[in-house]
Amino acid sequence: MNNNPYIAEKAKLIRITPETAIDSTFTIAWDKPVKPGQFLEISIPGAGEAPISISDFNDGELSMTIRKVGRVTGALFDMKEGDTLFARGPYGNGFEYNYYAGTNLKIIAGGTGLAPVKNLIKTFMEPRYVNSLEVLLGFKTPEDILFKNEVLSWVESATAILTVDNGNYDWKGNSGLITQYIPQLDLNKPQDCVCIVVGPPVMIKFVLADLLTRDVPRENIWVSFERNMSCGIGKCGHCKIDNTYICLDGPVFRLPDTMKLID
C-alpha cells in the first residue's frame, strides 16, 4: 500500500514534556528527513487525524508542541510515554536553511508560533550559519512561555528578547506587546535584514506593519500560515486560498507572495 498516501506509519511516543498548563511537547521516534516549518498529519485511530507542526528534531527523534484544543489533541493528552500513535508526512515546504544563511536574521514569534521556528533558532545560534541572529518572543503571561529553560538561556546569552503581554508580581522580565520591543532589534540597515514572523494572525498583522514602516523590504520578510488541512497533499481543499494550497505551496511564504492571498 505504499502508493496510498493516506496510510500513516506507527510512531512510538518517547517522551511527553509539559510546557504550560495547556501545552505539552510530544516527542516521537522518527527517522525520515524533515525541515523546520513542515508539519505531520498525526492520528490516533478512533479519534481522528490533525495537522501538527514540527517544533524540533534530531537523532531519530521529532517533537511537536501541542495544545489540547480538540478531539485528536485531547486523545493525545490521554496517551502515555511508550504508547504508539500514527503519523504521515512531513508535508509543506518548510523553512529552507539556504535562504537565511549569511544574513542578519530576526525571528519574531508570538505564542505557539515559536514551535515551528524553534529548531531554526537552535540551528542558527551556531554563528557560522548566519551573520547575526536576534530573536524576539512574546507570550501572553509568564505561565504561557514555551520551552522555558531553553528560552531563558537564549535571553541569558542575549540572543533573544522576551516579553509577556501581562506580567505578574513574580515576573522580573519585560512586559508589554511584542511590537513595543521591535525598536530593540538592530534594524539600522533594514536592507540587510531578513525577518521571519510567526504567531497568531493579529500579532503577525501588527508586526508586519511595524517592520514595513522601518523599511525592511517585503521580499526580506517570511511568514508561516496556519490552516486546518484534512489531507496535507492538495486534495481536500480546506487550506486553499486563491490559487494557493497552503499544504503544498506553504506554509512558509515570502511576504510578497502572500499579499494576494485573501481569505
Next chain:
Amino acid sequence: MGYSLSKDQFNSLLDALKKSYTVYGPAVDPDKGNYSDTDRITYKKINSFDDLVLDMKTYFSPKEIVYPVREPLFHFSDGSFFVPHIDEKKIAILLRPCDINGFDRLDTVFLKNGPEEDFYYKRRRKNIRFFMIECAEGFDNCWCVSMNANRTDMYDVAFRFGKEILADVKNEEFIPYLVGFPQTEVDIQFIEKNSIEVKVPEIGSISPESFDLEMWNEYTSRCIACGRCNTSCITCSCFTVQDVACGTEGRMAERRRRWAGCQLNGFTDMAGGHSYRSKNGEKMRFKTMHKINDFHRRFGKHQCVGCGRCDDVCPQYISFARCINTLSEVVAERGKNEQ
C-alpha cells in the same frame, strides 16, 4: 467507427456489456423529488433504453460514482490498517460533454495537484468509461459554451439518441460489442449556443479590490450555507477526513472521508476556534473565484463547466450565472474608471 442501432439493438448491446460493465445513466428516482409526489432525475444503473431519461437534467452529477459521498479509507484494528476492496468491475457512464469535462477537473485535483495521486479516486477512476450523450441543444439553465466545456474528445463511445441510435466508437475496447451492427458515418455534434450566456472576467482583471465588492454582501443576506451548490456540482472535490470508533476502547475504528464544501459552516475551522470566511457572502466570493479564476490561474482551465446544477438546486434562487456576469460587469466598470 460509427454504427447505427435500433432501440432493441441498443438493449442487446446493454445486455452484452453487462457481463463486464455496469452501465450508469440519467434515470428516474420515483418519489424522491423535492416536493411530494415528484420524481427526481439522478444517476442510476441502466438496464434498458427505457430506463434512460434524456429530456431532463439530473439533480446530482455523476461524480459520486467515482467519488462517493462517504468513503472508508481504511479500517483499523489492533495496530493494523485494512484498506477495503472495491468492486473492480468496469463502469460505463452515460453522460454529457459538460460532465466529462467535469471529470477532467476532478482528475486535475485528485491526480495532478501536488506530488501524490489520490489512491482512492484513482482506483475507481481507472475503471470508468465515458459513454457520451450527444448534447446539441442543452437545457434551459446551462452555460457550458461560455466555459469552453461544451466539447470534449475524452469519450470512449458517443451516442446520438434520435429515431435511430448512432454510436461513434473511439475506444477499441468496445468495437467487439458493436461489430455486427450496421456501420454508418457518425458525425457527433456539440452545442454551440446555450440559452444562457455567461461572461467570465478576464484572468488578471480580478484584483484585491474585487474581494471587497458590495455585491458579495448581497449573498450574506441571501445564502443560507446549505451547500447544495457544492454537492450538486460535478467539479466540487473538497472533503473532510474523520474517524468513527467501534466500541469504547478505540482498538477498532474506520477512517473515512466525506464530502465537504466551502459554502458550509465549519469548513475553515481551525484548532482553538479561529476560522475564516464566516460570512456567507465571503464563502460565495471564495467559491466564485475558485470556479472562474483561481483554478484557471493554477491549472490553465476554468473549474466551472457550466452544467448549471448549482442554480437548479439553490433553495434561495441564487443564480451563479448571474453572479459571474455581475462580477464581470463590476470589474469591467472599475477598469474603465481607472483608465
